[in-house]
Amino acid sequence: MSESNTPRQVNEVEAERSETLADEVVLDVALDTADGAMAPSVIPAASQGGQIPHAAGGSVFRQIVTGNAMVSVLSVLLAIVLGGILMAVTNPKVAETAGYFFAQPGDMLTEVFRPYVALVQGAIFNWTGADAAAQLYPITETLTVSAPLILAGLGVALAFRAGLFNIGAQGQIIFGALFGAYVGFTWHMPFPIHLLLVIVAGFIGGAVWGGIVGLLKARTGAHEVIVTIMLNYIANFLLLFLLTTPAFQRKGSTNPISPFLDQSALFPELLGPQFRLHAGFLLAVLATVFVWWLLKRSTLGFEFRAVGANQSAARTAGINVPRAVILVMAIAGALAGLAGIAQVSGTEKYLSGGVAASIGFDAITVALLGRSTPWGTFFAGLLFGAFRAGGVAMQAQTQTPIDIVLVIQSLIVLFIAAPPLVRAIFGLNPRKKKKAAGGPGSGTRPSGKIESGAATA
Amino acid sequence: MKLELKGITKRFGSLVANDHIDLVVEPGQVHCLLGENGAGKSTLMNVLYGLYDPSDGEILIDGKPVVFKGPGDAMAAGIGMVHQHFMLIPVFTVAENVALGNEATKAAGFLNLDETRRKISEISKQYGFHVDPDALVEDLPVGVQQRVEIIKALVRDAEVLILDEPTAVLTPQETDELLDIIRQLKAAGKSIVFISHKLREVKEISDIITVIRRGKVVGSADPSASPTELASAMVGRAVSLTLEKKPAQPGEATFKVRDLTVVDHNGQHVVDGLSFDIAKGEVLAIAGVQGNGQTELTEAILGVQQHVTGSIILDDVELLGKSVKQVLSAGVGFVPEDRKIDGLVGTFSISENMILDLYDKAPFAQGIGMKPALIASHAEKKVEEFDVRTPSIDVAVGTLSGGNQQKVVLARELSRPLRLFIASQPTRGLDVGSIEFVHKRVIAERDNGTPVMIVSTELDEVLELADRIAVLYRGKLVGIVPAGTSRDVLGLMMAGVPEHEAELTAHKTLEGGTHV
Numbered sequence: 001m002s003e004s005n006t007p008r009q010v011n012e013v014e015a016e017r018s019e020t021l022a023d024e025v026v027l028d029v030a031l032d033t034a035d036g037a038m039a040p041s042v043i044p045a046a047s048q049g050g051q052i053p054h055a056a057g058g059s060v061f062r063q064i065v066t067g068n069a070m071v072s073v074l075s076v077l078l079a080i081v082l083g084g085i086l087m088a089v090t091n092p093k094v095a096e097t098a099g100y101f102f103a104q105p106g107d108m109l110t111e112v113f114r115p116y117v118a119l120v121q122g123a124i125f126n127w128t129g130a131d132a133a134a135q136l137y138p139i140t141e142t143l144t145v146s147a148p149l150i151l152a153g154l155g156v157a158l159a160f161r162a163g164l165f166n167i168g169a170q171g172q173i174i175f176g177a178l179f180g181a182y183v184g185f186t187w188h189m190p191f192p193i194h195l196l197l198v199i200v201a202g203f204i205g206g207a208v209w210g211g212i213v214g215l216l217k218a219r220t221g222a223h224e225v226i227v228t229i230m231l232n233y234i235a236n237f238l239l240l241f242l243l244t245t246p247a248f249q250r251k252g253s254t255n256p257i258s259p260f261l262d263q264s265a266l267f268p269e270l271l272g273p274q275f276r277l278h279a280g281f282l283l284a285v286l287a288t289v290f291v292w293w294l295l296k297r298s299t300l301g302f303e304f305r306a307v308g309a310n311q312s313a314a315r316t317a318g319i320n321v322p323r324a325v326i327l328v329m330a331i332a333g334a335l336a337g338l339a340g341i342a343q344v345s346g347t348e349k350y351l352s353g354g355v356a357a358s359i360g361f362d363a364i365t366v367a368l369l370g371r372s373t374p375w376g377t378f379f380a381g382l383l384f385g386a387f388r389a390g391g392v393a394m395q396a397q398t399q400t401p402i403d404i405v406l407v408i409q410s411l412i413v414l415f416i417a418a419p420p421l422v423r424a425i426f427g428l429n430p431r432k433k434k435k436a437a438g439g440p441g442s443g444t445r446p447s448g449k450i451e452s453g454a455a456t457a
Numbered sequence: 458m459k460l461e462l463k464g465i466t467k468r469f470g471s472l473v474a475n476d477h478i479d480l481v482v483e484p485g486q487v488h489c490l491l492g493e494n495g496a497g498k499s500t501l502m503n504v505l506y507g508l509y510d511p512s513d514g515e516i517l518i519d520g521k522p523v524v525f526k527g528p529g530d531a532m533a534a535g536i537g538m539v540h541q542h543f544m545l546i547p548v549f550t551v552a553e554n555v556a557l558g559n560e561a562t563k564a565a566g567f568l569n570l571d572e573t574r575r576k577i578s579e580i581s582k583q584y585g586f587h588v589d590p591d592a593l594v595e596d597l598p599v600g601v602q603q604r605v606e607i608i609k610a611l612v613r614d615a616e617v618l619i620l621d622e623p624t625a626v627l628t629p630q631e632t633d634e635l636l637d638i639i640r641q642l643k644a645a646g647k648s649i650v651f652i653s654h655k656l657r658e659v660k661e662i663s664d665i666i667t668v669i670r671r672g673k674v675v676g677s678a679d680p681s682a683s684p685t686e687l688a689s690a691m692v693g694r695a696v697s698l699t700l701e702k703k704p705a706q707p708g709e710a711t712f713k714v715r716d717l718t719v720v721d722h723n724g725q726h727v728v729d730g731l732s733f734d735i736a737k738g739e740v741l742a743i744a745g746v747q748g749n750g751q752t753e754l755t756e757a758i759l760g761v762q763q764h765v766t767g768s769i770i771l772d773d774v775e776l777l778g779k780s781v782k783q784v785l786s787a788g789v790g791f792v793p794e795d796r797k798i799d800g801l802v803g804t805f806s807i808s809e810n811m812i813l814d815l816y817d818k819a820p821f822a823q824g825i826g827m828k829p830a831l832i833a834s835h836a837e838k839k840v841e842e843f844d845v846r847t848p849s850i851d852v853a854v855g856t857l858s859g860g861n862q863q864k865v866v867l868a869r870e871l872s873r874p875l876r877l878f879i880a881s882q883p884t885r886g887l888d889v890g891s892i893e894f895v896h897k898r899v900i901a902e903r904d905n906g907t908p909v910m911i912v913s914t915e916l917d918e919v920l921e922l923a924d925r926i927a928v929l930y931r932g933k934l935v936g937i938v939p940a941g942t943s944r945d946v947l948g949l950m951m952a953g954v955p956e957h958e959a960e961l962t963a964h965k966t967l968e969g970g971t972h973v
C-alpha cells in the first residue's frame with residue numbers, strides 16, 4: 001500500500017497492521033467502530049472501551065472462515081510439529097534410542113522422523129520404488145483421494161462465503177452418490193452420455209439436499225447448522241435403508257451394497273489401469289475454476305458475497321436475500337454431490353453405506369484451511385488427500401496408527417479457530433508490540449491562542 | 458480539585474492518537490474539548506478515565522501525579538464519566554443502576570438500596586433533576602437517562618465530570634436543560650470536561666475551549682470566538698458554515714405519500730397515517746428526534762418494511778408492495794441512515810461498493826457475467842468526481858474514514874438518473890469539510906429537478922437544506938412548516954407540540970426574555 005497519498009490515518013493503521021499479519025484486526029478497525037453514529041476512528045474498536053477483542057459473534061465467524069492465509073500455513077506447521085512430538089513420545093523405539101542419545105543421536109532422530117518420512121513417501125514420491133510407476137504411485141493416490149475432498153470442500157467454502165455454515169456436506173455427498181449411482185447402474189447407455197447423466201444426477205441430488213436447507217433457512221429462519229446436521233442423519237439412514245431394498249441392493253448379495261456401475265458410467269482412468277487416478281480429479285479442477293468464476297466474476301457470486309458480508313446492506317441494495325440463500329445452498333450441495341460422484345463413478349465404482357466415509361466432515365476442515373477461497377480449498381484438499389494417502393503408508397511401514405493423521409487434522413482446525421494463539425506462538429501478536437513502540441520523543445508542543453480573524457487558509 | 462494532563466501521548470502501534478497533550482481543568486470550570494471525529498478526544502478521555510494506559514505523560518490531581526489502572530481508580534480519585542452511549546441496564550431501576558458497582562448489602566447479602574435512594578433524592582433535589590429512584594431506566598426518556606448517568610458519577614463524589622458528546626442524543630429542549638444542569642454543577646464547584654463538535658453548544662457553555670486536531674492540541678480559544686474561527690481551527694482550513702444555494706424552483710409534485718402506516722412486530726403504529734408530497738426540485742426535510750418513525754418511513758418507501766399500509770406514489774406508479782430492486786429501478790436513490798450497516802459492505806472494495814445496487818445492470822454485467830474492467834473504470838471516475846480520499850479503488854471500504862465512506866454511498870446513489878432522492882442522516886458522524894461537500898451534492902441534485910427527501914435529527918442540517926420541513930413525533934406528522942421557521946418552534950414541534958401552539962409558546966418565551 002502506497003503511503004504517498006494516504007490522506008487518512010485510518011489507512012496508516014491498516015498499513016501498519018498488515019505488516020504484523022493481523023488482517024483480522026483491520027476489519028475490526030473498520031467495521032466495528034463503536035456504533036453507527038461515529039466515523040471509523042483511528043483507534044481499533046476493540047481497544048475502545050477496553051473490551052475483549054472480537055466480541056461480536058458474527059465477525060468472529062467471518063474471521064475464522066475468511067481470515068488470512070498466513071494463519072493457515074502456520075497452523076499446519078504447528079500441527080505437524082505437535083503431531084511429531086506426540087508420535088515421538090508414544091513410540092517405544094524413540095524411548096529406546098533416547099537411552100543412548102548422546103552416544104548415537106542419529107538413531108533417535110531417525111526414529112523421530114521416520115513416520116513423517118513414511119508419510120511423505122506414501123503421499124508424494126516413493127524413492128524406494130522399483131520403477132517409475134511405483135515411485136509415482138503415491139502422488140496419484142493423493143490426487144485420487146483429494147478429488148472428493150476438494151469438491152465437497154468447495155461446497156462448504158461457497159456456503160461460508162455467503163455466511164452460511166454448511167455442516168451438511170456429508171448428507172449432500174450421500175444424496176449425490178445415491179442419485180448418480182442409481183442412474184449409473186439402472187440405466188444403460190454409451191460412454192460419454194451415461195457418465196454425463198450420472199454427473200448431472202449427482203449434481204441434482206446434492207442440490208436438492210442442499211436446497212432444502214436453503215429453503216428452510218430462507219422461508220422459516222431455521223438455523224442451517226441444526227438443519228444440516230439432522231439432514232446428515234436422514235441421508236445416512238436413508239442410504240442404509242435403500243441398500244436393503246431390491247432397487248438398490250446387489251442381486252444375490254446379502255450385503256448392503258449396490259451393483260457395480262456400468263463401465264460407461266465410470267470416470268476414465270487418467271494414467272492407465274495400474275493407477276486409481278481417474279477423471280474425477282479433473283472434475284475437481286473444473287469445479288474449482290467454476291467456483292472462482294462464480295465468486296469473482298458473476299452477479300450471482302456478487303450477491304452471495306454481499307449477503308455473506310453484510311446482509312442488511314445487500315437487502316438495501318435490492319439483493320433478494322432469501323433467493324441468494326436458497327441458491328447458494330443448492331449450489332453448495334451440488335458441489336458436494338459431485339464429490340459423491342467422484343466416489344461412486346471413480347474410486348469405489350459402487351454404492352455402499354460408507355460411500356461418503358468422513359469426507360463431508362473433512363470438507364469443513366478443508367474449507368477452513370483454505371480460507372473459503374476456491375484455490376485455497378483446492379490446495380487444502382490436496383494436503384488432506386496427502387495426509388490420507390500417506391497415513392496409510394505410514395501405518396504400514398512404521399506401525400504408527402493412522403489415527404495420528406486425524407489428530408494432526410484436528411490440531412489444524414484448532415489452531416485455525418484461534419488465530420490469536422497462533423500469532424502469539426509465533427510472536428506476531430500486534431498487541432504485544434504496543435508497549436515496545438514508544439520512547440520519550442520530544443515533539444513540538446503546539447499551543448497558542450487562535451487569534452481572532454486569523455483563520456487558516 | 459484541579460486536574461492536569463501533562464504531555465499525554467497515546468500510541469496504537471505506529472499511530473499516535475494523542476500527541477503530547479497538555480490540559481488543565483480548573484475547579485468550577487467548564488472546559489470544552491472541540492475536535493472532529495477521530496481527532497483523539499475520546500482517546501484522551503479514555504486515558505484520563507483509566508481505560509487506556511498512556512504511552513507517555515502523566516496525570517496530576519492537585520499537583521500530585523496519579524496512575525489509574527482502571528476506571529475504578531479514576532472514580533476513586535473523583536473523576537466521573539458520562540459516555541456517549543449510556544452504560545445503564547434498561548431493566549434495572551434507577552437506584553439499582555446507580556448502586557451497581559458499589560452495592561451496599563444488609564445482613565445475609567441482601568441488597569441495601571435505601572442509602573442509594575436517599576442519595577439520589579438528595580442529588581435530585583439539589584440540582585433539580587426530577588428523577589424517581591424506583592423508575593425503570595427503560596421507561597425513562599433519553600434526557601432523563603443521561604441524568605441518571607450524571608447521578609451515578611455524583612453519588613461516587615465525582616469532582617470532575619467528563620461528558621462525551623452528551624447532546625448527540627438529545628432534542629434541542631433537552632439540550633438546553635442539560636446545559637442548565639452543567640451550569641448548576643459548575644456553580645457547585647465541579648469541573649466539567651465537555652466534549653463536542655457542535656459549535657453552538659460549545660460557545661454557549663464553555664469557559665475555555667481546547668481545540669484538538671489529529672491528536673494534537675492546536676490551540677485554545679475563547680468562547681467569544683466566532684463559529685467560523687472555531688470550525689476552521691477544528692478542520693485546519695477555512696470552511697464556510699453556510700451553504701450557498703439558490704431559491705428552490707419547485708415543479709410538479711411527483712412523489713406522493715398517502716396515509717402511510719407502518720405497524721411493528723409489537724403492534725405499535727411506528728409510522729402513523731403520514732401524508733405528504735414532494736415536488737420536483739424541492740427538498741423536504743423530515744425533522745424529529747431519533748426514533749420517531751423516520752427509519753421506518755424511509756424503509757417503507759424502499760420496500761424493506763413489513764406491515765405497511767397506505768400508498769406511496771412516484772411518477773403515478775404505486776411503489777408499495779414492490780421489491781427493493783423494483784423501487785430502486787423506478788429511479789429512487791437511497792442513502793440509508795447507517796452507512797456501515799445498510800449502505801456499504803465493509804469488506805468489499807470501493808469499486809464493488811460503487812456498484813452494490815447496479816451490479817447486475819448493464820454496462821456492469823452481461824447476463825450473469827460481470828465486467829471487472831468497466832467496474833474499475835467506473836469506480837476510478839466516481840472516486841475522482843466525489844473526491845474520495847483513498848490510496849486505491851481496491852481497498853476495503855471499511856478502512857476509509859466516515860466522510861469518505863459516505864462519499865462512496867453518495868457517489869453510487871447519484872450515479873444514475875434519479876426520480877427521487879432519499880438521504881437519511883446524510884452527514885452523521887462526518888467532519889465539517891465532508892458535511893459541506895455532502896450538502897452541496899444534495900442541493901445540486903435538487904437543482905437537477907429531483908424531488909429530495911432528507912431525514913435528519915440535526916436541526917442545523919434541516920435548516921440548512923430544507924425548502925420545507927416536516928416534523929415527525931411518535932410516527933405522526935406534527936406539521937409541515939416553511940424553511941424559515943425558528944429553531945424554538947421546531948424544537949417544540951419535535952417534542953410533539955402542534956405548530957400553532959409551538960409558535961405561541963416560542964413567542965411567549967422570547968417576550969419573557971428567559972431564552973437566550
